[in-house]
Amino acid sequence: MIVxxxxxxxxxxxxxxxxxxxxxxxxxxxxxxxxxxxxLAVMINLFVTGVFAFAGFAFSTQKLLPEAYYRVRKPRTLKKVYRALSVDKFRKALLATFWRSPQQRGKYFDGTKAGVENLDRQSRKSEFGHLLPLAFITLISIRLIIVGAFAVGIFALLINVVFNLYPIILQRHHRMRIQVYRRRYLDGKTFDL
Structure with missing residues (x-):
């Protein structure tokens, strides 16, 4: 583990x-x-996102943000953004490629109550692993545009939106659904978003 x-x-x-x-x-x-x-834009995105991915695999980096950050407070707004950006198409693309294997998906959610807790933890890890790269790559893209490397900056920004913003919205959407599940089945309360 230390190695x-x-x-x-x-x-x-x-x-x-x-x-x-x-x-x-x-x-x-x-x-x-x-x-x-x-x-170059792809490499910038891979390198910066990799910094936080490797750190997240080694440590519980998601704990750097307070619990309140991970709580979805405006589910209706989140649903509107999710639909407006067609994040469901992104989710389906992930399920058809990276997450095709049932074993891979089972590592995140196995259909049990304990699996819900694991899904929540994994969604936080994933969101944190995309949140900081989103911010850093946006700043790098702006710098590149300012210094005249316009094409690299624009391409880096577009790739950043797809590979960092979309996963953040997807993970928040997962946690919104987890919150509803907890309220309905773990707290005994029922309501619909």
Missing amino acids: KKTLLSLASIFLIYQSYQMATGIDGSLDVPWWLHVL
């Missing part, structure tokens, strides 16, 4: 360095084919 945490921590530190080098090393308009702009 795993050490390796994951080292990977996270390495990606911090690489992310910094990439974010500060791109100045001005790049005279390269359009697909290299996209590749």
Whole structure:
């Protein structure tokens, strides 16, 4: 366990360095084919998101935010955003690709009451693992646009929205449903959102 945490921590530190080098090393308009702009944007997203993913695999990073953050207070607004951005299509794409395997999905929810607690914990981990990259990549994208690397900045921002904002909304939607379940079945109260 200590070896795993050490390796994951080292990977996270390495990606911090690489992310910094990439974010500060791109100045001005790049005279390269359009697909290299996209590749750089993808790499920025992978590196920055990887920093927090590796840290989240090694430690309970989701505990850095207060419990109140994870509570969904405006479920109707969340549902509207979920529908407006078509997050359900994103969810279906995930289920058709990364989460196709029933064993993989079972690691997060096994259909039991204890599974609900695990799903809640995993949704917090996942959301935290996308929240900070969303903020950092947005700042990096703005910097890139300001210094003239417009295409890389725009591509990085668009990729960031799909691969960080959408997962955050999806995880909050999961927790909204978990909150309803807890109120209905664990507290004995019933109501509908």
